[in-house]
Amino acid sequence: MVFLLPPLPRNPDPSTFIHLERPSQTDDFRNGDLITTWERLFQWDDDCVPASELAALSKLADPLVDDFLSSLPPPHLAHKDLLQLLFEEATKEKSRGLSEKGLALRLWEEVAREAPEGVKASEADVELGQRVFWGNVGGIFAGLMHFSLAGGFSSPRITASLHKASYLIPPSSADAKYLPITAITAERTLSRLYETGQFVLDVMGSEIPVPDSAPDTEKLASSLLTTSGLAGLSPPLPSSSPSFGGAGEGWKSAVRVRLLHGVVRRRIQMKDQRTGEGFDEETGETIVPINVEEVVGTLSSFAVAPLWTLETMGVTLNAAEKDAYLRTWRHIGFYLGVPSPLLSRHFSLYTPSSKFLASIVCHLFPSPPPTGSPSSIVLGEQNGVLPPPTMAILDAISNRPPMRTTLEYHQNMTRFLVGDSLADYLGVPRPTMVGSLRLRLSVLLLTYGTHFGNAYPSRRWRDTRIRLMRDGIGRMLRMGMGKRKSAFRPREEGSGMLSEEAKEEEGVRMDPVGAYKMVREYQLLVAEMVVVSLSALVGASVVSFVVLSKLRSASGA
Template sequence: MRSDAFAIGDLPVGAAASARPIFDSQELESTPIGTIIAPLGDYVLVWDEDCLPPSKLEPWRHMADPLADDVVRTLGLKAGQDGLQRILEHLKLPESEQSESIKEFWAQIARDPPPGVSAVPSHDKTYTPRSTLATPNYTPPPTLAEGQAIFWRYSVQIFSALLHFSLAGGFSANRVMNVLRETSYLTGESRDRTYKRLLETTQAIMDYMNDMTPVTGTGWMSAIRVRLLHASVRVRIAAGMGMKKVYDDKVDGIPINQEDMLATLGSFAIAPLWSLRRMGFKLSSEEEAAYVATWRHIGYYLGIPSDKLAQHYSTVQRAEKLFVSNTMHLFNLDYITDDYRSTHTYRLLASVSNRPPRYNKVESSLAMSRFLLGDGLADRLALPPTPRLSAIKMHAGFWAERGMKAFGRAYRVGWEVKRIEMTRMLVLMIVCWQLGDRRTKFTIKEFAEELDKLDIPREKGEVKEQKEVNPDDDELDPEVRMGPEAGKAIVKRWKWLLIEMGAVVGGVGLGLAGVGYFAVRRYLL
């Protein structure tokens, strides 16, 4: 057993040494409660009532989101149509002409989540993290605003985790890939197309972390549109309109089913926390609880049943153990290939290499994924070993990032607030620029029978991206200034922050050196 295995939950002293390695999820069916196990050899946890064997997860694969699916069928949503806008238009009809399913759907989403799921305290309806960021709290209550603030406080590391752990690992799970092939999502050979899809996912996450106010919040709107997109995928695949038309629901369950949804929620809520720990960032238990509570709140609007969220996302440890159970169930751990360049993981990471703002090589991304995923899962995704020099550079980067965080926490609050805000604006600027300063509405644009109607040119069997701006997209973020001058202003502000940090650290260092010099001199004399 690896001595540096990652601990999940509370473990007895020396538990890692006696942990039982698990490489086949079927072994979990007969694992006694209380057994210390090591899934893939990299993680260690106590198998208890919060863990679920495949036999309990398999029924979730045959559970969809029937209300959202019925809304899609009722509206007859076509490719490129904004589902949320169609709902709003439908609700303007005389009540006698309104569909019962649409009225029920609206009643469900146009409010806060129910107790046990909501992360908005009844006495405080603050849905945005702005005021929370201005007064950092490192032992926060588990509220939506606090969780959003934690996201932005650690946004650089969380975005890295979402790419190198959540997406690089998750989009290689066999059952997930079978759906992606039917929708042509992230499975093509076009590097730019994959990159754009990743940016759209980034846009959704940023929206969730800004304003989840029902009906009016940008994040709420994006969550409902994503939910309707998932429903559209299910309805179309069920109607035989997939790209490959080979999806077998008897084997893989309903497309984008409840296990898939909870596994995805875990990849956004739990994988970043694990990654932060691996990188050496010590979040308080209250910070972790607030972050998980925020994703539990968001999960309600994405269509995950309230009872599952209340049960499995009531604590960080329960959410972690569900995520482990999902991961073991979704991956075919016997699949190994020698050519890592042929894997979906490699293609996804290659799509973001040599891009602004850092222009990192793909080798750096491969090293980061191996480090965050752990060697057990990385080996099964065929990720290559990390060269020593790459590992040194990666850990040096962690030290620099931790140093900046420590300085911001120890120094004045205003410096840390400026750092967080500039990081947020930089990410927004990059996404705005790469998406053409337009907001995607998460609509289906490419499904088999509808491809020809969209007038999208083909090349070697692949659908190319439309070059013009999509007419159904909104301005991405009006507060973001674009252009060279805006970029120079951000860089200038960053330089002044670093200069201030350098001056303070240098001054303190000189002061300590002076005190030490005189103390030694006095002692010797």
């Protein structure tokens, strides 16, 4: 199967396709060249980025964040709310009245400013972008989990950083091979995936309902939270001193993730200094972990890749919906630390964004191995290539409530979305015929609500479904996280555990009565969908029978 990334010429000649063999090859591509890599076909043009430009981005870190964190003792960071810590340090610097701004205050003023024109999303874009997300949340999360994370995080350079940070994968032993995937390591991986999911929900406007039985002070605090729309992604209101006043919950999560990236980058660099690693084998240059290329590539995998996977699942979005979704992530990317020129150039329209992600894939991934060659896991044992996080991720999300989907299902979904060549490279088993049929049925069920909503002329039904999705998925995720809402705190190095004190600070009050009402309302919504669908099917059958009967009568006469 070949995945097409339009625009493409009509009836392209396969003999003219250029099969990517090495990343540096892209420096020689010319506009109009038809490129194939990992079963993707696209046409090279001005929206594509050659390897030399991407290599320059891979040498850039996040100086403001790195300088601030380097001023703090590393043990002081474990289990801390990094955004709160930045706020406190910036407040201290401001109170001293120094003529020159300190590291904390400079960073605070950067993250607390409005996104510049050409990067900041409009209220209409965010409203539509978030509506696209919640209207297709099942398909988008399937794409994020099986394509963006299980597939996209498997490039050799990102895999190396994940191993050193023991993030999303079991810790590596001294000879750089996997420790066995156990129940403990699977829970640790799942915890990281839950946090990633919470970040996505936060920036997409998920709310935290407060039970009716909660104290009035808790209800008041909840009412002051800004979650959805552009306000949920906006920084604090301008103030003479650091303040959280008016700050959106999505903004807070984006900045926390940016700070967490800085902590992980610093730890990897310190580890490389101790071990003498961290140098490019070909150039001898120092490798910058979690660099600008990797961060903007991750942003693309959250913004663009889900649109690719929705198309693979048969869901069609119009141009306005795609562009609004991308511009929402463009706005988020600014607070993740992505340079504004990259955001304004590559995250405004769908086609340029798609070409940009294709360019990054060409640069971060090796050339596809020959058909029938051993998987990357086998190659890792032979050539010292670190095994990717793919199977650890798929194992961690298997047999989990509420759906209890099997490992086979997640393997088949990954192969369906990333393609056979990349799935083979990652060591994902090929499905049985029965498994393939089950997957197709699962994709239909996963996307049926979207298809039904597009066909059913009821705005009420669509709005209710989006409201219930916004409510219900957040409830499930917080329950899975142990009744807490993560502040994206760094753990102690070498440990995936969060301190009990931090867990208590992140704890949220569950609302079983509200959850029951939400489930009941969702059941009624699904019942309406089933009744209308069956009625339409019966009606179509009756009309077909009548028409065929009249045709037979006419032909008999």
